[in-house]
Amino acid sequence: MSFRCGTVALFGRPNAGKSTLINQILGSKLAITSHKPQTTRDRIAGIYNGADVQAIFVDTPGYHEAWTELNKAMVARTRAALRDADVVLWMVDGAEYARKGEKDPERDLLDAFDEGMVELLSAQRSPVILVVNKVDLVPRQLMLPVIDALSQRLQLAAVVPLSALTGDNVDALIGEVSAALPEHPPLFPTDQWTELTERFLVAEIIREKIVHLTAQEIPYATAVEVEKFDESEREDPDKPIVRIFARITVERGSQKGIVIGKGGEMLKRIGQHARKDIEKLVGCKVYLELFVGVEKDWTRSKKGLRKVGFE
Numbered sequence: 001m002s003f004r005c006g007t008v009a010l011f012g013r014p015n016a017g018k019s020t021l022i023n024q025i026l027g028s029k030l031a032i033t034s035h036k037p038q039t040t041r042d043r044i045a046g047i048y049n050g051a052d053v054q055a056i057f058v059d060t061p062g063y064h065e066a067w068t069e070l071n072k073a074m075v076a077r078t079r080a081a082l083r084d085a086d087v088v089l090w091m092v093d094g095a096e097y098a099r100k101g102e103k104d105p106e107r108d109l110l111d112a113f114d115e116g117m118v119e120l121l122s123a124q125r126s127p128v129i130l131v132v133n134k135v136d137l138v139p140r141q142l143m144l145p146v147i148d149a150l151s152q153r154l155q156l157a158a159v160v161p162l163s164a165l166t167g168d169n170v171d172a173l174i175g176e177v178s179a180a181l182p183e184h185p186p187l188f189p190t191d192q193w194t195e196l197t198e199r200f201l202v203a204e205i206i207r208e209k210i211v212h213l214t215a216q217e218i219p220y221a222t223a224v225e226v227e228k229f230d231e232s233e234r235e236d237p238d239k240p241i242v243r244i245f246a247r248i249t250v251e252r253g254s255q256k257g258i259v260i261g262k263g264g265e266m267l268k269r270i271g272q273h274a275r276k277d278i279e280k281l282v283g284c285k286v287y288l289e290l291f292v293g294v295e296k297d298w299t300r301s302k303k304g305l306r307k308v309g310f311e
């Protein structure tokens with residue numbers, strides 16, 4: 001029997017549900033998610049291992065208009081992931097288009113920014129699969145015209161409506177992806193589910209808690225780096241523990257005050273929420289210490305990005 005293997009890039013606007021889908025496919029939490037746009041900043045790869053297929057799903061930052069140096073770097077990562085992909089998933093928030101279509105049936109479903117995305121996808125050599133997400137939110141008869149309109153815009157290998165959140169029809173997507181991948185032996189050991197390090201995943205978990213617990217510009221101005229990941233007592237037969245020291249960087253002094261909170265209350269909550277998830281990830285008790293620092297306007301310059309570890 002032939003084996004199929006390759007990379008599958010998830011491409012779409014912020015908030016389409018790309019990270020939710022990757023977690024659903026892997027059956028474990030790899031990519032952080034939130035209802036706020038621009039949650040994902042990096043290329044996040046998760047490996048799906050089937051009987052005769054290995055699909056390396058690559059989550060990407062939502063495609064958006066880039067103003068700051070951070071945004072430019074995010075969009076550059078998305079474009080690079082597209083270039084490298086054997087299959088591209090064009091993921092859209094179907095519910096949003098359905099509501100738009102219901103409100104004003106005369107109006108074009110796609111705006112100028114969407115058209116730019118279609119253009120980018122048309123130039124793609126690898127097959128594109130349209131994934132219409134969030135079918136759980138609107139009735140089927142509202143979704144059908146959306147699927148119809150979007151499928152006419154582009155040469156597609158397949159169209160799959162699904163719900164990344166509930167998992168509805170995700171198996172159909174796996175089938176279409178498998179069929180579209182090239183014949184190739186596995187690129188990773190078949191028991192591996194990610195190429196990311198625990199260190200990176202820990203930093204992302206902490207960042208997710210900050211995105212969830214803070215408001216306005218804070219999520220966009222925050223970077224997290226793990227400075228120390230001490231595993232020396234991880235295999236301790238009596239009290240296994242991992243000790244983690246992480247640095248949170250914001251852009252301004254006022255933001256530092258918000259992240260720390262009155263009497264350190266906010267930082268404590270961030271730490272408590274993060275520790276629970278990190279313990280699940282590493283499988284033992286975790287000691288977590290967080291520091292908050294300021295790197296003035298780090299999102300606005302290449303030098304700033306480098307300083308917070310965002311190469």
Ligand SMILES: Nc1nc2c(ncn2[C@@H]2O[C@H](COP(=O)(O)OP(=O)(O)OP(=O)(O)O)[C@@H](O)[C@H]2O)c(=O)[nH]1
Binds near residue numbers: 033036
């Ligand atoms: N109801 C419903 N909500 C969903 C579905 N998929 C994702 N969501 C929600 O949509 C929001 C955005 O999901 P994410 O997975 O973070 O979206 P993303 O495309 O990775 O966003 P960026 O990283 O900002 O580009 C979250 O609040 C999810 O819970 C779905 O199928 N149904």
Ligand SMILES: [Mg+2]
Binds near residue numbers: 061
């Ligand atoms: Mg995401």
